[in-house]
Amino acid sequence: MLSRAADNLYWMSRYMERAENMARFLDVGYRMSLLPAGGDPQRTQWEPALIIAGCDEAFAARGLEINARNVVEFLALELANPSSIAACLHQARENARAMRTQVTTEMWESLNSTWLEIRDLDYRRLEEMGLRAFFDWVKERSHLFRGVAYGTMQRDTAFKFVRLGTFIERSDATARLLDVKYHILLPTPQDVGGAIDYYQWSALLRSVSAFQIYRRIYRDVITPARIAELLILRPDMPRSLIACLYEVTEILVGLREEFQRDYKCTRIALETQSRLRYGRIEDIIAQGLHEYLTEFVDRMAALSQAISRDFMLPAEATT
Amino acid sequence: MAAFDEMTGGDGSVRPAYAKLKAWLDAIPAEDVARKRREADILFRRLGITFAVYGEGGDTERLIPFDLVPRVLDAREWTQLAKGLIQRVKAINAFLRDVYHEGEILKAGRIPDDLVRNNAQYRPEMKGVAVAQGAYTTIAGIDIVRVDADTFYVLEDNVRTPSGVSYMIENREAMMRLFPDLVAMHSVAPVGHYPDELLRTLRSVAPFGAGDDPTVVVLTPGAYNSAYFEHVFLAEQMGVELVEGQDLFVKDDIVYMRMAGGPRRVDVIYRRIDDAFLDPAAFRPDSALGVRGLFAAYRAGNVTLANAVGAGVADDKAVYPFVPEMVRFYLGEAPILKNVPTWSCREPEDLAYVCGHLDELVVKEVHGSGGYGMLVGPRSTTAEIETYRRRIEADPANFIAQPTLALSTCPTLVAEGLAPRHVDLRPFILVGREIKLVPGGLTRVALRAGSLVVNSSQGGGTKDTWILSE
Numbered sequence: 001m002l003s004r005a006a007d008n009l010y011w012m013s014r015y016m017e018r019a020e021n022m023a024r025f026l027d028v029g030y031r032m033s034l035l036p037a038g039g040d041p042q043r044t045q046w047e048p049a050l051i052i053a054g055c056d057e058a059f060a061a062r063g064l065e066i067n068a069r070n071v072v073e074f075l076a077l078e079l080a081n082p083s084s085i086a087a088c089l090h091q092a093r094e095n096a097r098a099m100r101t102q103v104t105t106e107m108w109e110s111l112n113s114t115w116l117e118i119r120d121l122d123y124r125r126l127e128e129m130g131l132r133a134f135f136d137w138v139k140e141r142s143h144l145f146r147g148v149a150y151g152t153m154q155r156d157t158a159f160k161f162v163r164l165g166t167f168i169e170r171s172d173a174t175a176r177l178l179d180v181k182y183h184i185l186l187p188t189p190q191d192v193g194g195a196i197d198y199y200q201w202s203a204l205l206r207s208v209s210a211f212q213i214y215r216r217i218y219r220d221v222i223t224p225a226r227i228a229e230l231l232i233l234r235p236d237m238p239r240s241l242i243a244c245l246y247e248v249t250e251i252l253v254g255l256r257e258e259f260q261r262d263y264k265c266t267r268i269a270l271e272t273q274s275r276l277r278y279g280r281i282e283d284i285i286a287q288g289l290h291e292y293l294t295e296f297v298d299r300m301a302a303l304s305q306a307i308s309r310d311f312m313l314p315a316e317a318t319t
Numbered sequence: 320m321a322a323f324d325e326m327t328g329g330d331g332s333v334r335p336a337y338a339k340l341k342a343w344l345d346a347i348p349a350e351d352v353a354r355k356r357r358e359a360d361i362l363f364r365r366l367g368i369t370f371a372v373y374g375e376g377g378d379t380e381r382l383i384p385f386d387l388v389p390r391v392l393d394a395r396e397w398t399q400l401a402k403g404l405i406q407r408v409k410a411i412n413a414f415l416r417d418v419y420h421e422g423e424i425l426k427a428g429r430i431p432d433d434l435v436r437n438n439a440q441y442r443p444e445m446k447g448v449a450v451a452q453g454a455y456t457t458i459a460g461i462d463i464v465r466v467d468a469d470t471f472y473v474l475e476d477n478v479r480t481p482s483g484v485s486y487m488i489e490n491r492e493a494m495m496r497l498f499p500d501l502v503a504m505h506s507v508a509p510v511g512h513y514p515d516e517l518l519r520t521l522r523s524v525a526p527f528g529a530g531d532d533p534t535v536v537v538l539t540p541g542a543y544n545s546a547y548f549e550h551v552f553l554a555e556q557m558g559v560e561l562v563e564g565q566d567l568f569v570k571d572d573i574v575y576m577r578m579a580g581g582p583r584r585v586d587v588i589y590r591r592i593d594d595a596f597l598d599p600a601a602f603r604p605d606s607a608l609g610v611r612g613l614f615a616a617y618r619a620g621n622v623t624l625a626n627a628v629g630a631g632v633a634d635d636k637a638v639y640p641f642v643p644e645m646v647r648f649y650l651g652e653a654p655i656l657k658n659v660p661t662w663s664c665r666e667p668e669d670l671a672y673v674c675g676h677l678d679e680l681v682v683k684e685v686h687g688s689g690g691y692g693m694l695v696g697p698r699s700t701t702a703e704i705e706t707y708r709r710r711i712e713a714d715p716a717n718f719i720a721q722p723t724l725a726l727s728t729c730p731t732l733v734a735e736g737l738a739p740r741h742v743d744l745r746p747f748i749l750v751g752r753e754i755k756l757v758p759g760g761l762t763r764v765a766l767r768a769g770s771l772v773v774n775s776s777q778g779g780g781t782k783d784t785w786i787l788s789e
Binding site: 001116157 | 560579
């Protein structure tokens, strides 16, 4: 497989996963905006979505007021914002278009029709459709894409890079989402452990499709430590950090065997996976959840850089 | 100008090849046709069949209109055409080999020496270079027009990087999905195996020493090229890598591609990039599309380029009038396919004639393509003709002229219903160890009433082309 193809396939699925995660970030914002809050509710509830998405500065540069319409328009539809759902869906499609020989017809058709649909969407039509319905649509298109890839792609090198993009992107997003509570202020300190606190945590759980899993595993009240454990350390939770890292290491070890080379990215991934595997939630909480997650996000950035150096920009003199 | 209609023959009767189609067209309700048309539109859009039109800007993914009514040729007509095409392409390859080696045809004075050697498409770097199987043009697309029941003309030869074959295949695919019964009631010769034949042909021209499993790639200028869809399509159908210049590199005159797991040697490159952009070290130094050192590797015989560098000297419009001469000279045969009578404005006598008859003639630039920059005299205003006259007078050698042919028409679905529209045909000929062509080609149709310009860049559409078995 061409280096450039590996690059396109990897980014195709990263962008698709990124679009899905953006819908999940917005979903948290939306759910929280329905909860009672003090001060300027629009601001306190929608600002976190901007922060998790890493778009707070770009948004501020526009000089727009933080409210549902402006934030949703910026994060969902604005093509000039490279992180928006529409921009990600466009990038996913463009990456596939650049490598049409590597994706199956079904994958291309799915990405292409997703883009053609969102291309014609504006805020008025989005409101008619309903924000929740729109977020669900984005998630469904992402599920469909993954399902189609899983169901139609040959299990070859291309498939490995497609899967790799999904899990690298997802682990990053889960870490950012989990960090959301750090950025949300409760109306008063007395509200900690109160009803609003509960609803905020459960909104977070629902946004990663983990509410039922939580109930089934813990059969108990929702506590921040357990949520953190579920989303960081539980391998049976499909969006948890460790579940993603298991997938990533399996793929990278597979590539190492296929190409018979020693890669820096494989070492970083294995090390990150071990830390998660032997980590304990008590220690993570003691270290500080926000600090732990920040360190994880940095580590994933280093991993992502190494992947790109190892497979996508190989030196040419090594015949 | 009374044009020959391929369905009615012009006298209102129905020609035998069209009998079943005519009956079917008469029977199908208008709303069914409209529905199928919408289906076809969705089908093509979803498959991403796109064709960027140069210079239009905006939406680079405008669709080429697909006409639902197929064009039908019977076995006898095709057999004759096929013979003529094979003969013509053989002669063109012999000519290319000759002008880059001994130059016998020039010495014999059968083609003017300066017309060849001073031609912008002539590549002196190719002198004495051995080309595998003598296949200078491995893939040729010859444009054919028809004027009556028996007369086909070659309008132009495309022996560099002819495009359109993907439409031939996808149009058939679409017809089989939309009208399976109609296809089944005709015995239509299949075209879907073209990519297999293409791959076999490309492998057969691999350099000596490439072994029995040569690596073939398709080299594209990239996603913004107007024929990118076709490059993708062909690579996918052949199961080979689609590469851009940046994916290849040359080391010690060997070509490699950059793979995720490390470099791999390349033996045959089906390149869809013009000569000038192939290698910044040998040709245009500003080319960002090519591969540095590629031409040296080619000259060293370590890689095959299909089509060969310098093939364009054979499809230049100024050389076109001499192709029948090539058939006689190299093959000792009478040309089966006719050329359109052509005046070369580089000749003073011809120039005088052309300038006196601009309102009757079609005038083209020697190096033009895509229907750009041409004058269709009978369909132009006096002002347009005068503007064009000044262009000719400024640089006569840059123009040729031909009579305005009454191109045949085929029934075509337009807003008002079925109406005759002018068509041409581009069959594709493959030259490797053997010469092959799949029965069919790309039929282009001028959708505007009376228009003779079928190019997709000028609002032309396409049709499926059916060659009936005997």
